[in-house]
Amino acid sequence: MAQPILQIENLHKKFKDIEVLKGVDLSMQAGDVVSIIGSSGSGKTTLLRCVNMLEEFHQGRILIDNEEIGYSGPQHKARKESEIARQRAMTGMVFQQFNLFPHMTALRNITLGLTKVKKLPAEEANSIAEKWLARVGLRDRRDHYPGQLSGGQQQRVAIARAVAMNPKVMLFDEVTSALDPELVNEVLTVIKDLATEGMTMLLVTHEMKFAFEVSDRVVFMNQGRIEEEGPPEELFRKPKSQRLAEFLKSSKF
Amino acid sequence: MSELPQFASELWVSRWAIAQGLGTTILISMLAIVLGTILGTFVGLVLVYSRWVSRFLVRIYVDFVRGTPVFVLVLASFYLLSQIGIQLTAFQAGLFALVIFCSTHVGENLRGALLSLPRGQTEAAKAIGLTFPQLFVYVLAPQALRQALPAWINTATEMVKASTLLSVIGVLELLLVTKQIISRNFMSLEFYFTAGLIYFLIDYAIERAGKAVERRIALPT
Numbered sequence: 001m002a003q004p005i006l007q008i009e010n011l012h013k014k015f016k017d018i019e020v021l022k023g024v025d026l027s028m029q030a031g032d033v034v035s036i037i038g039s040s041g042s043g044k045t046t047l048l049r050c051v052n053m054l055e056e057f058h059q060g061r062i063l064i065d066n067e068e069i070g071y072s073g074p075q076h077k078a079r080k081e082s083e084i085a086r087q088r089a090m091t092g093m094v095f096q097q098f099n100l101f102p103h104m105t106a107l108r109n110i111t112l113g114l115t116k117v118k119k120l121p122a123e124e125a126n127s128i129a130e131k132w133l134a135r136v137g138l139r140d141r142r143d144h145y146p147g148q149l150s151g152g153q154q155q156r157v158a159i160a161r162a163v164a165m166n167p168k169v170m171l172f173d174e175v176t177s178a179l180d181p182e183l184v185n186e187v188l189t190v191i192k193d194l195a196t197e198g199m200t201m202l203l204v205t206h207e208m209k210f211a212f213e214v215s216d217r218v219v220f221m222n223q224g225r226i227e228e229e230g231p232p233e234e235l236f237r238k239p240k241s242q243r244l245a246e247f248l249k250s251s252k253f
Numbered sequence: 254m255s256e257l258p259q260f261a262s263e264l265w266v267s268r269w270a271i272a273q274g275l276g277t278t279i280l281i282s283m284l285a286i287v288l289g290t291i292l293g294t295f296v297g298l299v300l301v302y303s304r305w306v307s308r309f310l311v312r313i314y315v316d317f318v319r320g321t322p323v324f325v326l327v328l329a330s331f332y333l334l335s336q337i338g339i340q341l342t343a344f345q346a347g348l349f350a351l352v353i354f355c356s357t358h359v360g361e362n363l364r365g366a367l368l369s370l371p372r373g374q375t376e377a378a379k380a381i382g383l384t385f386p387q388l389f390v391y392v393l394a395p396q397a398l399r400q401a402l403p404a405w406i407n408t409a410t411e412m413v414k415a416s417t418l419l420s421v422i423g424v425l426e427l428l429l430v431t432k433q434i435i436s437r438n439f440m441s442l443e444f445y446f447t448a449g450l451i452y453f454l455i456d457y458a459i460e461r462a463g464k465a466v467e468r469r470i471a472l473p474t
Contacts, residue, residue: 054376082384089382099377102472103395113381147474165381
């Protein structure tokens with residue numbers, strides 16, 4: 001088996017005294033699409049945020065392309081800010097609340113990272129950004145500000161902003177939860193397209209049908225642990241654990 | 254009605270004095286705003302981003318200055334600083350007081366603006382790999398400055414008004430010049446009104462200019 005692109009080993013995370021991740025192991029190959037499901041408070045969003053160091057963690061290791069993220073060595077020594085910033089660019093993240101920069105046009109939202117982090121010349125950054133805007137169907141919105149776009153359009157720009165950086169892994173954190181129902185599909189379609197093209201993706205989602213369709217593997221988290229993991233057909237059709245069965249029943253899949 | 258020609262001639266006689274007083278008022282106000290804004294920017298940044306010791310000290314500075322009348326600050330910097338061996342002219346002492354005052358307002362305002370930005374902005378900027386200095390310059394500051402501008406304009410007009418307090422320590426700004434003119438010709442109503450009108454025009458100009466800038470940088474929706 002090839003070297004995993006993302007490897008999470010024995011991850012522990014505490015908020016004050018409450019342990020929200022109690023030893024999580026997860027491994028992904030390049031091109032894998034993995035969905036994390038589970039009820040709120042199960043630690044799935046926290047797990048995702050640890051992967052790009054938006055959350056610190058206290059024990060365990062995360063490796064992306066064999067490089068340890070955020071910390072180094074058995075002493076779990078925190079890396080320098082500049083190192084962490086460089087490592088964060090190895091993943092792309094899309095947020096529930098879009099988080100576009102409201103004072104920048106759609107195009108500039110995408111080129112910011114390309115010019116300031118990747119140090120690309122402006123013309124190259126612009127052409128990459130335009131390519132991705134076209135890919136998410138927003139070629140004609142390049143000069144619009146986020147305030148002039150619908151939620152679905154904003155989220156598609158946010159996806160373009162993340163993938164334009166050419167990350168090794170894309171992280172999606174409940175990206176359709178803040179959208180009106182009629183706007184959900186345009187965003188899911190974009191994500192599906194990326195999946196078909198072989199983008200490595202880790203998704204936290206409440207869209208069970210979507211998780212079923214898009215994922216190579218589904219992970220069910222419960223109380224800070226991975227309770228069950230497997231191909232979507234098995235996990236959704238033949239849940240082994242009692243909790244997963246209950247969860248699936250209550251989430252109207 | 255016979256007083257109107259007399260007022261006109263008195264005004265003509267004192268035109269240079271008024272112009273000079275006006276010049277001093279504008280100079281003091283501008284220096285206070287510019288220096289106070291520079292100092293206030295540091296105050297705001299410390300209040301938001303520094304470690305607790307420096308944040309605590311600056312917090313005391315801000316609360317102390319904001320809890321003190323500007324007038325007392327002006328008197329204190331003129332009379333007290335010389336007591337401890339710092340010899341300042343009335344102009345310097347008055348300017349010092351105004352800069353201090355301005356810096357606390359700008360600092361608090363900037364702090365509020367920075368803290369009002371959603372956390373997601375910082376997170377999204379981090380997620381694409383920006384370092385803190387980069388994300389501050391490109392993401393946070395442009396948004397915070399838009400937020401802070403209306404209050405900053407308000408502070409600027411306050412500084413023009415506060416500059417009148419320097420008349421008490423003998424800085425020949427517009428109000429003190431006006432008083433001197435009145436002591437010569439006793440036309441207090443006319444000349445106080447004139448001074449009031451000039452102050453109004455300065456602040457009105459600042460407000461209009463500020464509104465114009467606000468419109469210019471407003472984000473399209």
